[in-house]
Amino acid sequence: MSGYGATFPALRAAAGAHWPAYARHAFVEGLGDGSLPRAAFLHYLRQDYLFLVQFARAWALAVTKAPDLAAMRACAATVQALVEHEMSLHVATCAAAGIDAAALAATEEEVECVAYTRFVLDCGHSGDFLDLLAALAPCVLGYGEIGADLAARAGSDAYGDWIATYGGAEYQGLCAEMGALLDRTVAARIGATPAAAPRWAALSGIFTTATRLEARFWDMGLRGAGA
Structure with missing residues (x-):
């Protein structure tokens, strides 16, 4: 996705078939054309709320791992956006149901939520700032790619609020900032030709493991159709 920097497309390519299995999952297609059962969406949304609690903790950890004040500010702003805005959308949507x-x-x-969130946190605790960014990127930038793609298709408006959130200018701007942060960190820690570095x-x-866990999260959401 252009606008998300140079590192993200390289990591996405390295993930191979796992990336489209996530970004073009049946759950995603159902969001786009409106065919996703509401029970599945609400099941996903409740789990995603719990996911965001842990995700906010991971971004808070990133503040302590950040190499400079600019990176600290970016990570702290993300924590604020998750806790005060994105989670509020989940609360409001669930309340309406x-x-x-x-x-x-x-x-x-x-278990899919537990596995994914604890993997991300473990990457942050056991690795450095770049390891943590690589674990966080599939969610942040993947949702940006998915949101932009679904918004461009202009399909059913059944899940229009969700699509507008992740396909809208505010979230796309956050993705651009995340991509730039990832690029700067890679350049500082790996060099100008990262794919050639050990x-x-x-x-x-x-990145690929986090992508696989994202696809499993969609699988979990679809199970909610039988709720």
């Missing part, structure tokens, strides 16, 4: 804030917070975590294989491995 009769799921109040207490019920939402009491949702039991599915560390690239491990870094792309982190």
Whole structure:
């Protein structure tokens, strides 16, 4: 996706078939054409709320791992956006479906949510700032790519609010900033030709694993259709 920097497309390419399995998943296609059962969407949304709690913690960890004040500010701003804005959208959508804030917070975590969030946090605790960014990138930039793609298709408006959130200018701007941060960090820690560096294989491995976990999260969402 142009506008997200140079590192993201390289990591996406290194993920191979795992990337379209995530970004073009049946759950995503159902969001776009409106065919996704509402029960599946709400099941996903409740789990995603729990995911965002841990994701905010991972971005807070990134503040402590950041190499400079500019990176600290970017990570702190992301924590603020997650806690004050993105999670609020989940609360409002669930409330409209009769799921109040207490019920939402009491949702039991599915194993896919546990596996994904703890993987990201483990990458942050055991690795450095770049390792953590590689684990965070599939979610942040993947949702940007998905949102922009679905918005451009102009399909059903059944999930228009979700698409507008991730395909809109504000989130796309966040993705551009994330891509630039990723590029700067790669240049500082790996060099101008990252794919030729010994560390690239491990870094792309982190990104690919997070991408696979994203696809499993969509799988989990689809299971909610039977709820």
